[in-house]
Amino acid sequence: MPxxxxxxxxxxxxxxxxxxxxxxxxxxxxxxTGRWNCTPGxxxxxxxxxxxxxxxxxxxxQGTTVSETPIEARAQxxxxxxxxxxxxxxxxxxxITGGYELAEIQQALSIAMDRWRSExxxxxxxxxxxxxxxxxxxxxxxxxxxxxxxxxxGLRLDVNFTGSLGGLMALAEGRAxxxxxxxxxxxxxxxxxxxVRQLLPGKRVALVRLAQRRLGLLIPPGNxxxxxxxxxxxxxxxxxxNRQAGSGTRVWLDARLGQLGISNGQIQGYQQEHLTHSSxxxxxxxxxxxxxxxxxxxxxxxALDFIPLTEESYxxxxxxxxxxxxxxxxxxxxxxxxxxxxxxSALPGxxxxxxxxxxxx
Numbered sequence: 001m002p003x004x005x006x007x008x009x010x011x012x013x014x015x016x017x018x019x020x021x022x023x024x025x026x027x028x029x030x031x032x033t034g035r036w037n038c039t040p041g042x043x044x045x046x047x048x049x050x051x052x053x054x055x056x057x058x059x060x061x062q063g064t065t066v067s068e069t070p071i072e073a074r075a076q077x078x079x080x081x082x083x084x085x086x087x088x089x090x091x092x093x094x095x096i097t098g099g100y101e102l103a104e105i106q107q108a109l110s111i112a113m114d115r116w117r118s119e120x121x122x123x124x125x126x127x128x129x130x131x132x133x134x135x136x137x138x139x140x141x142x143x144x145x146x147x148x149x150x151x152x153x154g155l156r157l158d159v160n161f162t163g164s165l166g167g168l169m170a171l172a173e174g175r176a177x178x179x180x181x182x183x184x185x186x187x188x189x190x191x192x193x194x195x196v197r198q199l200l201p202g203k204r205v206a207l208v209r210l211a212q213r214r215l216g217l218l219i220p221p222g223n224x225x226x227x228x229x230x231x232x233x234x235x236x237x238x239x240x241x242n243r244q245a246g247s248g249t250r251v252w253l254d255a256r257l258g259q260l261g262i263s264n265g266q267i268q269g270y271q272q273e274h275l276t277h278s279s280x281x282x283x284x285x286x287x288x289x290x291x292x293x294x295x296x297x298x299x300x301x302x303a304l305d306f307i308p309l310t311e312e313s314y315x316x317x318x319x320x321x322x323x324x325x326x327x328x329x330x331x332x333x334x335x336x337x338x339x340x341x342x343x344x345s346a347l348p349g350x351x352x353x354x355x356x357x358x359x360x361x
Contacts, residue, residue: 110142136314140211141159151340177318180317183248205317205318212312218241218291221303239288242293243280276298284299
């Protein structure tokens, strides 16, 4: 990044964080020249860039001051998106120069965004319809969240990855508008329907199929530990990365371990919980653990090997009234379309042939 952009970014951060307030006078060009060990022209260019974005005002005899225009108003300026694009292009150039492929960069950004969402970091609200999503982590949902402006303009998701059970409970208690789940019921050998009936009794709700997903063991390339299946998790020398209690993945694992006669105490790292599949994959890729249970797509994004164990159904659960919302209808229509199904099936281990199909409860 050029030095003038670094100077501009430093000032911009001070304004957004409130350390520089509207009307405050900025240091002189001479002062910043000495602070940054650069030429006056470099500082002037930084000031000009910030003035173009509406953040600074320069007046003869008064110096340069922070704009009196409220931050909220500046946030709606077309320059806001232009600024984001400029920063994104600078980041892409840096990564591509470092030898990374575009697909690798996109996967890394998705993983980073998952972490922010799993930690409940708030995003700035914009005009339009914002729906509160609570439920299980899913990579297709993460991708759609970032592309809703094209899929269903005006619709946004406030995503909180709480696990499948947590999502259904949030929906039942009115803390969420829709939930995402993939809960396997061992008695009926089916997904989601028994849990929805139990947690949302008497309510007219729709289960919209997002996708079928392959779940399995994520292991380092070449499988150096010689892992073959769930039975190996009981080996003393293996470290395991688990999902959190209440997640659909954890529910499935506990049921299968019970069928295999393996107790939790036999598994080293069973209590090592992760909120997303991406976090599990990262733990394996970084050598923090030897094996994890997660989605094939998350593992492939980290260049891991994958041992398939089952195919699960991931559904979006929502009240009837929400499904009739115009923006949501547009989203669901895209999900059923050839374009939508092609986008979802591009993720490793995802089957989109049932995407968009609705089951009423």
